[in-house]
Amino acid sequence: MASIWIPDIFINNYNELIPANQLIESADDSLKEVLTFDFNFDDNDGIPNTPLGDASMIMTTKYYERFSQAIENYLEAITTKHALIEKASDLLAEMQQKKVSAEANDNAPAMSIAMINFLNTYGIKFDLTGGYSTHNEKEWQVNIEYLNSWIKGRSNEVETDVIKLNDIINKQNQNLQSTTTVLKKLHDILTNMVNKLV
Numbered sequence: 001m002a003s004i005w006i007p008d009i010f011i012n013n014y015n016e017l018i019p020a021n022q023l024i025e026s027a028d029d030s031l032k033e034v035l036t037f038d039f040n041f042d043d044n045d046g047i048p049n050t051p052l053g054d055a056s057m058i059m060t061t062k063y064y065e066r067f068s069q070a071i072e073n074y075l076e077a078i079t080t081k082h083a084l085i086e087k088a089s090d091l092l093a094e095m096q097q098k099k100v101s102a103e104a105n106d107n108a109p110a111m112s113i114a115m116i117n118f119l120n121t122y123g124i125k126f127d128l129t130g131g132y133s134t135h136n137e138k139e140w141q142v143n144i145e146y147l148n149s150w151i152k153g154r155s156n157e158v159e160t161d162v163i164k165l166n167d168i169i170n171k172q173n174q175n176l177q178s179t180t181t182v183l184k185k186l187h188d189i190l191t192n193m194v195n196k197l198v
Contacts, residue, residue, distance in 0.1 A: 015121050016084060017154075020077040024161060027070035031168065056186070060179040067172035074165040081158050084122075088151045091115050095147060099140035108134035119143075124150045 091114070098109040108130055119126050125146045127139040135143065 015123075016080050017122065020080040023073040023077040024164075027073035027168075028164075030066055031070050033066075056179060056182055060175065063175050064172065067168060067175070070168050071165065071172070074161060074168065078158055078161050078165065081154055081161070085151055085154050085158070087118065088122075088147060088154070091118055092144065092147050092151065095140055095144050098135065099137050099144065102135065102137040102140055108136045108139075110134055119147070122150065 094112065094115065098111075101107065101109050111126075111132055116132055118124070127135065127142040129139050130136065
């Protein structure tokens with residue numbers, strides 16, 4: 001079988017893992033930043049004009065928005081990675097079929113352009129002994145092992161991302177609970193003060 005030339009125009013070089021990982025890095029970086037609140041001291045008496053309850057709500061809102069954005073970033077990245085794993089799994093099944101075909105017919109089936117694009121785009125090694133056009137069963141086995149290794153690596157990444165996402169969700173819930181507790185205590189103090197005045 002003659003080897004086929006594949007023009008660069010058919011090779012998709014857009015690696016979806018890069019923006020997915022950037023989303024996670026952005027989320028992690030934003031959660032590391034310290035939130036600040038500037039109290040308004042217009043009267044020069046050293047007492048802030050912003051009531052403590054308002055300041056607490058403003059900070060809670062800022063934290064909530066930050067955590068919500070981080071959660072959205074993680075979900076989008078995990079979804080992208082999961083879709084790539086599914087696509088790779090489909091290609092793995094195709095490789096296994098081609099290996100069986102090579103074993104049964106003693107021929108050397110060619111790689112599809114979609115397969116070549118995916119492997120090149122995501123930097124997955126593959127056997128080029130027979131060129132792009134033909135592969136015997138041993139070459140297909142090597143290709144299967146490389147792709148399977150890539151799938152396992154991405155699956156491990158997704159597992160880690162899910163653990164980190166759960167941690168972010170838990171921290172967001174803890175933040176909301178602690179703010180609720182502070183606001184309740186503030187309400188109780190104010191209620192006691194009003195009751196003592198009456």
